[in-house]
Amino acid sequence: MTEYSIAGTADDVLSLCRALRDATGMLGLNPTGQAELLERVERAEQAATAAPVDLPGVGIQVRAIRYYLVEMADGPISAFMADDAARIIGDDIGKLFF
Incomplete structure (x- = not known):
């Protein structure tokens, strides 16, 4: 697997992004962290919906x-x-895997 390869699909990324937008209040982030996360979510969505998919950007x-x-x-x-x-x-490497 290269540095920029991902195991999931663009649809997986978009699903995660939708879930994060819907659940921002349940993530326990301070307002700055929440804003920064949502900025990353927006960038991930843009990379996942590019034609062709921007794998380095998604990663x-x-x-x-x-x-x-x-x-x-x-x-x-x-x-x-x-x-x-x-x-x-x-x-x-997530939280439950520790």
């Missing part, structure tokens, strides 16, 4: 999303979202 943004979810979020669903991001990336 970079989903890794950043996972970072926010693992290192900064402490809400009731943040672990599940982090694991979904880890599954998409393909490296299995």
Whole structure:
């Protein structure tokens, strides 16, 4: 797997992005962290909907999303979202895997 390859599909990325937008209040992020996460979500959506899919962009943004979810979020669903991001990336480093 190259640095920019991902195990998930563009549809997986878009599904994660929709879920994160719908559940921002349940992630346990401060307002700055929430704004930064949503910026990454928007960039991931743009990369996933590009024709052709911007795999380097998707990989970079989903890794950043996972970072926010693992290192900064402490809400009731943040672990599940982090694991979904880890599954998409393909490296299995989320919160529940620890």
